[in-house]
Amino acid sequence: QLRLVESGGGLVQPGGSLRLSCVVTGYSLDYYAIGWARQAPGKEREGVSCINSGGIMTAYADSVKGRFTISRDLSKNTVYLQMNRLKPEDTGVYYCLAECSTATLRTEGIDYWGQGTQVTVSS
Numbered sequence: 001q002l003r004l005v006e007s008g009g010g011l012v013q014p015g016g017s018l019r020l021s022c023v024v025t026g027y028s029l030d031y032y033a034i035g036w037a038r039q040a041p042g043k044e045r046e047g048v049s050c051i052n053s054g055g056i057m058t059a060y061a062d063s064v065k066g067r068f069t070i071s072r073d074l075s076k077n078t079v080y081l082q083m084n085r086l087k088p089e090d091t092g093v094y095y096c097l098a099e100c101s102t103a104t105l106r107t108e109g110i111d112y113w114g115q116g117t118q119v120t121v122s123s
Helices: none
Strands: 003-007 010-012 018-025 034-039 046-051 058-060 068-073 078-083 092-098 117-121
Touching (some): 018 034, 018 117, 034 068, 046 078, 058 068
Parallel strands (some): 010 117
Antiparallel strands (some): 003 018, 018 078, 034 092, 046 058, 068 078, 092 117
């Protein structure tokens, strides 16, 4: 059974940075494309980023492109989301998920979700 556990959320001022971590257990990262989605209050969940099982292809939502970077560490079976130049509109609960799609960043039909970590961007 694949299990995803996120950490790293918190309160940060606009323009600041955070790094989210998603520890994957049950399977190696080589088997699954792992991604991130977020949900702001009153809004639908949206795909943010995805890294494929080979670790070569990545994808980002237009709203975070150039500010967020997804990466992974096979030795720790962990996927990271480095978030820079954060904006108030980045506020929400961030979820780790599998399997994501680098083509669509879909959030429907996802089999595995983490419990989520809160990110709040506010002065």
